[in-house]
Amino acid sequence: MTTTFTSPLPPAIDELWERRQEITPSDTDARATIVQAVDDLDSGKARVAFVDTEAPGQPVVVDERAKRSILLSFRVLEMQESSMGDAYTHDRIPLKRRFDGVRVVPGAIARWGSYLAPGVVLMPSFTNFGAYVGSGTMIDTWATVGSCAQVGENVHVSGGAGIGGVLEPPQASPVVVEDDAFLGSRSMVVEGARVRRGAKLGAGTILTSSTRVFDAETGEELPQGEAPAWSVCVTANRVKSFPGGDFGMPCLLVLKRIEEGAEHDKLALNDMLREHGVNA
Known part of the structure; x- marks a missing residue:
């Protein structure tokens, strides 16, 4: 505490x-x-x-x-069998039943103990125990929100993106995705990493707590394991020498800083990323 x-x-x-x-x-x-x-x-x-x-x-x-x-x-809690249509579960943790003001598309699953604020949209996806999802956020198709992950307001978690769970030890910080962020398709944020407010991650971006972060324009190394606020980021490689040779190690590359308060514009983001050969 x-x-x-x-x-x-x-x-x-x-x-x-x-x-x-x-x-x-x-x-x-x-x-x-x-x-x-x-x-x-x-x-x-x-x-x-x-x-x-x-x-x-x-x-x-x-x-x-x-x-x-x-x-x-x-x-x-003891193991119990429950059903959802023709699908059955056998688990200690029941499914969530509070969905006030939440749009839940068939195929979406949320476990009891997760919180979904009014205005959240769940496409067929999975939200785990202890997670928190803020108002106006969309969890898109086949995306996952891991146990205890904290997702802010007006976030777009694109199709297939994975937000990792951090349950133990109790004092460990979970993954935090702040307000107005965008996680591109198949991106992954795990191990207690943090996506600061308004950051946009391109498709396939990987961010862990140990990921090194660099500014593409200045070469400056930024705080490890964090996508900076109001920035556009992608996974890149940085050459590191080992006894066996030189190898490309993954890092997070901050391509561009964007205006604070900029809303999600998928087309504009795609154009910005395509300049560098990647997509949202």
């Missing part, structure tokens, strides 16, 4: 975490506390992480208690 943030979830979660090896589904009091905590995540009353926009550098603040409630739920 940080010293400046107080979780909205009860301190009892921390007490249960300390004796987690003893907890079973038959512990009805523990089960009730944990289920209520996860339900608060499902309703948006609590969330796994958020960007502290008032602090220098706008750090990501993780609610460790929220992560603990998710991990504890696997100890108190």
Whole structure:
């Protein structure tokens, strides 16, 4: 926990975490506390992480208690069979049932404990346990939002894009995709990497927490594992020498800075990327 943030979830979660090896589904009091905590995540009353926009550098603040409630739920929930049409599931975590103001296209799946704000559009896709998706965001066909991933408002997650999950350890920062971002088709953002506000990733872009980031115009190396705010980025290669020879190692290349507040314009983005031989 940080010293400046107080979780909205009860301190009892921390007490249960300390004796987690003893907890079973038959512990009805523990089960009730944990289920209520996860339900608060499902309703948006609590969330796994958020960007502290008032602090220098706008750090990501993780609610460790929220992560603990998710991990504890696997100890108190028993396997159950459920159905969705002709499809069956056999799992500890049921499917989500709160979709107020959310458009859910047939084939979309979201698990209980994920939050979807009004105005979200789910094409046939998968949203995992503990994830948060802000208003106006589209999760396009075959895209995935991993466990505890935090996706902001007015984000477009294109077809087949993958946002990785970060569940353990509880204090680990999840993947964060901030407001107004664009993730191109088949791009992947994993391992707690961060896409800053308004950043656009070209098709097939890979961003991990250890990815080195470079500015194409200046050659400057930027913070590792982050797509800078209001920029257009693609995966590139940077030559590194090893005893066995010189090899191209993947990196994130910032092709261009764009005007702050620029809206998604797929055609304009495609034109911009095609100048450099890539697509959105």
